[in-house]
Amino acid sequence: MPRGPSTAILTAGKPHAFAGVFALVAPHMSALDEFLQEQLAAFEPEIRAMVNYCIHTSGKRIRPALVFLSGWKDTEAVSPDLVRAASIVELVHLATLVHDDIMDSADLRRNRRTAMREFGPTAAVLLGDALFAHALHLAAEFPTTDVCAAVSESTRRVCAGEIVQSLRRRSTDLTQADYQRIIDLKTAELFRVSCYLGARLSGAEDGYVSASDRFGRHLGIAYQIFDDLADFFGQEDKIGKTLGTDLASGKLTLPIFELMDRLAPFERAELSEEIGGLRPARPELRLKQMLDLGVFDAVEAAVRDEVSAASAALAEWPGRPPTAHLLALGDVLLSQVAMLRPAG
Amino acid sequence: MPRGPSTAILTAGKPHAFAGVFALVAPHMSALDEFLQEQLAAFEPEIRAMVNYCIHTSGKRIRPALVFLSGWKDTEAVSPDLVRAASIVELVHLATLVHDDIMDSADLRRNRRTAMREFGPTAAVLLGDALFAHALHLAAEFPTTDVCAAVSESTRRVCAGEIVQSLRRRSTDLTQADYQRIIDLKTAELFRVSCYLGARLSGAEDGYVSASDRFGRHLGIAYQIFDDLADFFGQEDKIGKTLGTDLASGKLTLPIFELMDRLAPFERAELSEEIGGLRPARPELRLKQMLDLGVFDAVEAAVRDEVSAASAALAEWPGRPPTAHLLALGDVLLSQVAMLRPAG
Numbered sequence: 001m002p003r004g005p006s007t008a009i010l011t012a013g014k015p016h017a018f019a020g021v022f023a024l025v026a027p028h029m030s031a032l033d034e035f036l037q038e039q040l041a042a043f044e045p046e047i048r049a050m051v052n053y054c055i056h057t058s059g060k061r062i063r064p065a066l067v068f069l070s071g072w073k074d075t076e077a078v079s080p081d082l083v084r085a086a087s088i089v090e091l092v093h094l095a096t097l098v099h100d101d102i103m104d105s106a107d108l109r110r111n112r113r114t115a116m117r118e119f120g121p122t123a124a125v126l127l128g129d130a131l132f133a134h135a136l137h138l139a140a141e142f143p144t145t146d147v148c149a150a151v152s153e154s155t156r157r158v159c160a161g162e163i164v165q166s167l168r169r170r171s172t173d174l175t176q177a178d179y180q181r182i183i184d185l186k187t188a189e190l191f192r193v194s195c196y197l198g199a200r201l202s203g204a205e206d207g208y209v210s211a212s213d214r215f216g217r218h219l220g221i222a223y224q225i226f227d228d229l230a231d232f233f234g235q236e237d238k239i240g241k242t243l244g245t246d247l248a249s250g251k252l253t254l255p256i257f258e259l260m261d262r263l264a265p266f267e268r269a270e271l272s273e274e275i276g277g278l279r280p281a282r283p284e285l286r287l288k289q290m291l292d293l294g295v296f297d298a299v300e301a302a303v304r305d306e307v308s309a310a311s312a313a314l315a316e317w318p319g320r321p322p323t324a325h326l327l328a329l330g331d332v333l334l335s336q337v338a339m340l341r342p343a344g
Numbered sequence: 345m346p347r348g349p350s351t352a353i354l355t356a357g358k359p360h361a362f363a364g365v366f367a368l369v370a371p372h373m374s375a376l377d378e379f380l381q382e383q384l385a386a387f388e389p390e391i392r393a394m395v396n397y398c399i400h401t402s403g404k405r406i407r408p409a410l411v412f413l414s415g416w417k418d419t420e421a422v423s424p425d426l427v428r429a430a431s432i433v434e435l436v437h438l439a440t441l442v443h444d445d446i447m448d449s450a451d452l453r454r455n456r457r458t459a460m461r462e463f464g465p466t467a468a469v470l471l472g473d474a475l476f477a478h479a480l481h482l483a484a485e486f487p488t489t490d491v492c493a494a495v496s497e498s499t500r501r502v503c504a505g506e507i508v509q510s511l512r513r514r515s516t517d518l519t520q521a522d523y524q525r526i527i528d529l530k531t532a533e534l535f536r537v538s539c540y541l542g543a544r545l546s547g548a549e550d551g552y553v554s555a556s557d558r559f560g561r562h563l564g565i566a567y568q569i570f571d572d573l574a575d576f577f578g579q580e581d582k583i584g585k586t587l588g589t590d591l592a593s594g595k596l597t598l599p600i601f602e603l604m605d606r607l608a609p610f611e612r613a614e615l616s617e618e619i620g621g622l623r624p625a626r627p628e629l630r631l632k633q634m635l636d637l638g639v640f641d642a643v644e645a646a647v648r649d650e651v652s653a654a655s656a657a658l659a660e661w662p663g664r665p666p667t668a669h670l671l672a673l674g675d676v677l678l679s680q681v682a683m684l685r686p687a688g
Contacts, residue, residue: 044504044529089517099473103466120512122447125469126503129443129476135501140493148492149484155479159470160388185388185566 018062021328031060032064033080039087042134045142050127054094054115062223063089063194069329070198070212072322083195084138085147089190091135092155096162098128103166104249147197152192161185170250171276172272176257183224184217191220199322209321211313218310222303222330226337228253229299232287233340244283250275255290255299262293296341303337364408365672369412375422376408376430383431386478394471398438398459405565407433407538413673414556416666428482429491429541431532435479438498440506442625443474448593491541498537505529514594516616520601527568528561534565543666552664555657559670562654566647566674570681572597576631577684588627594619599634599643605638619685640685647681659686 022029036055043051065085071082100106101114104120108114116124132155139147165182168174197218199209231246232255246253254276260268274281290296307330314323346620366373380399387395408430415426444450445458446465457517460468476499483491508647512518543553575590576599590597596619604612615630617623634640651674658667 032427042500044501044508045372048506050507065360073647091567099469103469103555123445123507125443125472126510128469129473130500130503130507132476133503134475135494136496137493140489140496142489145484145486145489145492148489151478152484156386157388158482159474161473161478163394163467163470164388164390167463262369280417289431299439328630 012016018329018332020063020330021325022065024325025065026074028068028083029061029064031083033085035083039134043130045131047127048110048117051131052121054098054117054127054131057110059110061090063093063190066168066191066194066216067198070195070216070322071202072325073202074321079202081201082198083143085201087153088135088138089194091131092151093190095131095135098124098131114267150193150196154189157185157189161189165251170275170277172276174252179252179254179257183221187224188217188220191223192217192324208317211317214313215310218306218313219329222306222310222333225254225299225303225306226333228338229255230340232283232290233342244281246287247274247283248281250277254302255295258295258298259290259293262295291342300337304334307334347481362592362673362676364410365669365676366409368669369409371406372412372427373405375427377430379427383477383478387474389628391471394463394467395475397462398442398471398475401454403454404432407437407534410535410538410560411542413669414560414666415540415546416669417546418665423546425545426542429545432479432482432495435475436495436527437534439479440502442468442475443606492523494537496541498533501529501533510687514619514621516620518596521597523601527565531568532561532564534586535567548552552661555661558657559654562650562657563673566650566654566677569598569643569647569650570677573599574684576627576634577686583672588625591630592625592628594621602639602642603630603634603637606639612625635686642682644681648678650677
């Protein structure tokens with residue numbers, strides 16, 4: 001008998017948003033780790049140690065879990081196709097992280113030196129490329145070109161989103177529509193393709209594949225908004241990164257948009273200058289203002305809207321094996337948002 | 345009636361090694377340019393201008409020409425499959441150039457600002473990724489996964505070669521075997537896959553595909569050795585780059601190995617220090633020594649050996665339509681090497 005979402009939610013208070021539901025796919029995640037480890041042999045001997053360093057992250061493996069959950073079949077049997085697809089989306093994700101860390105000159109990720117710091121920016125650029133190339137090579141091992149097509153298109157969209165975000169950094173004329181577009185591309189796209197691949201490779205009919213795809217996209221948007229809120233309200237030791245980094249680096253996110261809307265003109269001008277890098281960012285002040293002016297509530301509502309849209313995508317498919325587990329992910333995400341709210 | 349290699353060689357004195365033979369595939373190259381231009385629409389609107397900048401290079405398009413020539417059919421008809429494959433290898437090549445220029449902090453390539461200088465290193469990392477992703481997306485448009493598999497594996501090997509080269513820069517314990525391995529991966533691999541794809545997609549039998557593949561690999565090695573020689577002996581205005589950059593940047597190439605072998609111990613130690621960056625490089629002195637000590641001859645012989653190996657791969661297939669044109673490429677390369685030798 002399958003373990004249902006109710007069990008999953010009980011363990012929601014873990015260090016990352018989806019830990020509870022992920023317990024369901026623990027055997028799949030082990031298979032994923034094993035499969036990724038086996039892939040080392042496919043890389044040229046000279047770069048194996050570097051690839052090994054990259055794949056052994058304490059990462060959340062959210063995208064692989066989405067593949068497994070959206071391809072769920074009420075059995076604990078682990079499908080090799082899903083393991084392969086999960087590895088592909090994870091390798092693409094790891095490649096983008098390696099490249100992101102170069103661009104951000106990041107020293108640490110998940111309490112460990114980034115590939116950039118460990119091997120230098122030059123090797124890191126190429127290492128990201130090699131990870132991505134191998135992901136596509138795995139995609140080419142499926143009998144048809146569908147997976148290659150889906151993954152390569154997604155990757156291009158993820159990159160486009162990150163380019164736009166990077167070029168618009170410190171730009172104070174970014175609109176909320178621009179922000180939506182950026183997170184749709186840079187985050188929702190890989191969530192979407194993960195749910196698409198899971199459903200497709202588990203043999204679901206077109207209608208469910210399409211529903212799973214839409215679910216993944218909205219969950220991805222919701223997750224990124226949660227992540228942007230956590231950038232201000234997360235506990236540093238939990239998330240393993242400095243808080244308020246988006247503001248300090250001039251990245252406009254939904255919490256900042258919502259705050260901007262609520263400030264008096266003079267204060268708004270000051271915040272704009274912080275985003276534009278014309279004066280030092282004051283994350284503590286902004287955090288207090290966000291609480292006082294109802295920004296937290298507004299952002300929480302935005303996450304809820306996206307989770308609702310995600311759920312709505314599955315509304316016509318209540319009895320399918322993956323549906324309950326996918327819906328549980330939305331619930332867990334909402335409970336994680338609630339937990340970000342400071343006590344008192 | 346097909347234009348043969350003899351016509352081709354007549355125009356060999358052009359700014360790049362293969363210009364003559366490439367005249368044969370001029371209509372194919374136009375189709376390539378048109379196809380690449382059409383691809384812009386597939387990229388997200390926000391990054392189209394950047395992609396457009398990258399694809400409009402005055403690049404030599406050697407790899408696409410190899411696709412067309414190895415798929416040659418004694419007719420001027422342009423095969424859409426070959427145009428697609430040529431675009432794929434060119435996009436992969438352009439992506440690696442974009443990433444190379446970041447790592448080298450290069451300002452100019454082919455007398456134009458690099459993508460790195462034009463858009464910044466962050467956008468350039470992602471732009472390279474997007475170009476590569478789109479190449480794989482085009483590969484997924486073939487009916488089977490063969491092209492995806494070949495291109496993604498090649499790309500991983502190219503990256504591995506560049507990582508090794510980059511990590512071993514200024515390392516004076518690099519062996520000639522290491523150098524062979526690096527150029528086999530970073531350069532010969534894409535030449536090889538271009539010749540493989542051309543033959544395969546034009547419907548050649550397995551034996552010829554394999555021969556074409558081996559031809560491409562050896563031609564690629566020969567080409568890289570030529571390029572390394574041209575780094576010392578090329579005319580700056582012809583090649584459009586500063587001479588002696590390999591030595592100055594601590595990159596050990598065949599001309600330097602051959603020189604090292606011929607120097608007295610004390611002089612050898614000094615050259616090692618130049619490679620290691622412990623003293624300023626003296627390219628003029630090294631160039632004179634190379635001529636005096638027979639290095640030019642030795643490197644020329646190495647190119648000839650690789651061209652011979654390339655030709656030998658096709659020895660059993662003299663009557664195939666591509667064979668004469670591919671062999672002509674080897675001859676043209678040798679004549680270009682000869683032209684590097686300073687007069688008098």
